[in-house]
Each structure stands twice: as C-alpha cells, then as structure tokens.
Amino acid sequence: MIKVANKRSSCPISTSLEIIGDSWTLILIRNFFLGSITFADFKKAPENIATNILSDRLKKLMKYNLIKYRLNPKNKKIKQYYLTDAGINLYPLIYDLLIWGRNNLDMNIGLVASDFYKRNKNKKREDIIKNSINSYKEFKNSFLVN
Structure with a gap:
C-alpha cells in the first residue's frame, strides 16, 4: 500500500489524481509497458517531455513507490x-x-496505438490486460536478473 498524507480530501479518486493525475505521469507509466527503462528512453518518447519535468516525475513516482x-x-x-x-x-x-x-x-492515431488496436481487435479486455501485465513482468524479471 502507498502511504499518503492527504489533508485535502478523503476521496480515493482525489488522492489518486494527486499522485498520477498530471499530464505526464500516465504517459511515463505507458512507456514502461513499451519498454522504456532509462532516462534517455523516456526522453525519446514522441511527447517530448522536458528533462526537468521528466526528472521531477520520476522522483515523484519513486516517492510513491510506483517505480x-x-x-x-x-x-x-x-x-x-x-x-x-x-x-x-x-x-x-x-x-x-x-x-x-x-x-x-x-x-489521428499514432502508429504504436494503431498497431495495438489491430493486434488486439477481437480480444477481450481482461485477456489484453492480463497478457500486457504478464509481458511486462517477464521483461522486468529478465532485465533485473542480468
């Protein structure tokens, strides 16, 4: 569980948005699932995040034990x-x-999203989510072992 000291609201949605609700955090999380692992990898994303914002968001994600x-x-x-x-x-x-x-x-949908839609066209939401999570875990485990 993530420890939070939220004095503004007791609503889980509000508190969650304080952690992940800015315009960059979920893009970074997405990029983990696309194989990004280094600062340079995240900088290469098409959204072109500024280095100071990237550094700040990575620190925030570590503070809340998301990465x-x-x-x-x-x-x-x-x-x-x-x-x-x-x-x-x-x-x-x-x-x-x-x-x-x-x-x-x-x-206009970008190439990565377009390919994702095509690959998963007739699959169930639950199966897509399960497969994506399992693929990330396999990737993570293989890179942590080396």
Missing part, C-alpha cells in the same frame, strides 16, 4: 527504472484511457 531503479551493471551512471506492483496495477487504467481515446476523440 524503483537499479544501476546499470555495465555503467553505474545509468539508472534503469522499473515498475513496482503498484505501478503495474495502473495498466488497466492506461488500457481504458487508450480505448476511451479511440472511441471518443476525433484525432
């Missing part, structure tokens, strides 16, 4: 970030936002 990091065994100057179980548990929210956007926003 952790280890030092790259080959280069101790490079941090390799990964999601904790609490961070992984945000995937259903990421998935639902992706589907909501497809169904409700009049916009």
